[in-house]
Amino acid sequence: MxxxxxxxxxxxxxxxxxxxxxxxxxxxxxxxxxxxxxxxxxxxxxxxxxxxxxxxxxxxxxxxxxxxxxxxxxxxxxxxxxxxxxxxxxxxxxxxxxxxxxxxxxxxxxxFSPSENAIKLNQQLGFRTFASRNLLFALPFTALFGRNAGTVLPIDQVPEGGLSARQVDGINLHMKLGCMALAIKLHDTCHPVILDVISKRRIPMARVLYATSAQTVVDNLRPLSRFLLKRGVPLLSMVTPADVQVRHAINPWPAHAYQIKGVWQDDVINEMFSERVFLNA
Incomplete structure (x- = not known):
């Protein structure tokens, strides 16, 4: 039984x-x-x-x-x-x-990390599969040549009311779990970004866990790169939809797929509640 x-x-x-x-x-x-x-x-x-x-x-x-x-x-x-x-x-x-x-x-x-067999079964149960790329950025290079549309703020320098109460709660939770948070300020709007930092061959690498859109990160690679370099992080990885135009990146990993069942904003990066965070995978 x-x-x-x-x-x-x-x-x-x-x-x-x-x-x-x-x-x-x-x-x-x-x-x-x-x-x-x-x-x-x-x-x-x-x-x-x-x-x-x-x-x-x-x-x-x-x-x-x-x-x-x-x-x-x-x-x-x-x-x-x-x-x-x-x-x-x-x-x-x-x-x-x-x-x-x-x-x-x-x-x-x-x-966020389905096996080939799981992809087929998940699709039968109503999941959609999204093809994307896991890109790698060398921050000393993008600090010089990346786009520069806005300003990067340390999370404790975001103006009062710049983030919603729900965003503040989510950021605080992930900072307690060892993640890093910042905000990209475009015009009068603050866009939160959450990253975790791991070691790849003993080199610190930040991974984007949450951003309001991949394009927001891409458009602000220069200030973001400088922010991370000041904190001793020379590499950045980010999962991006295939249609996002990205310069100054390499694609060193196999094709990345993730699956969703339900309403989902395709351009949002949202792996806040993935095994990356809770299992340190």
Whole structure:
């Protein structure tokens, strides 16, 4: 008999063990830390669960993480599906796990890192697939030759009322999680940008997690580059729609696809509630 149960505090270790089995390129310690971090976030924000475990009788045979969040501008509820693994003996039941995870139609559902098999299954369940590029910018170069449409402000220098209360809450949450925030000021409007900083071959690299549009970032690469260079970050990566015109970038990674079920603004970069943040993936 197969049944699906929620990942509660007593099942965190079980979830981490399943994830380590399904994704052996990461060790058990990585998954234990990530699941604990995600659980703490959900507990502090009154979210019911961070995912599901599939049981065959009492044997854990599958896991799916669910990262809840909201759109910083509209308030729309979001749920990111991540790190999905089912033992080969029970793969036939995998679609049921996804259907159970998406039972609430008041959410917009996302999958920012789907496998080839997941892409096909997600499409059958109503997801749209977006083709995009994950671009890399060398900031010493773009600091000289990038576009310069507006001004970059440290987040603590944004004028009072320049950001909505929901935007401030989202920024504060992500800064507590170790992310960096700033604002691009165009005319009289402040556009928040959230980044995380990781190390690539021991070189700091910022990744854009949120921006009101990829074009806003592209149009302000010169001041943004100088802002990040002053903070010791020489590289920037950003996922952009294929139709955004970008100069001074290279495309060193394979084609990037993400999937959405529900209403989505295609030009907005919004990976605030992705595994990048909560699992440090």
């Amino acid at each position: 197969l049944r699906i149960v929620s990942i509660d505090e007593q099942r965190l270790t079980t979830a981490a063990d399943l994830l380590a089995k399904g994704f052996p390129e990461r060790d058990a310690g990585f998954w234990a830390r990530g699941v604990s971090r995600l659980h703490a976030y959900a507990r502090d924000h009154d979210f019911a669960s961070v995912g599901s475990i599939l049981l065959a009788k009492d044997e854990p045979v599958g896991v799916l993480l669910k990262i809840p969040g909201y759109h910083m501008t509209t308030g729309q509820k979001l749920l990111n599906l991540s790190s999905w693994y089912v033992d080969a003996r029970y793969r036939w039941f995998a679609p049921r796990m996804l259907q159970e995870a998406m039972a609430d139609d008041t959410f917009v559902y996302t999958d």
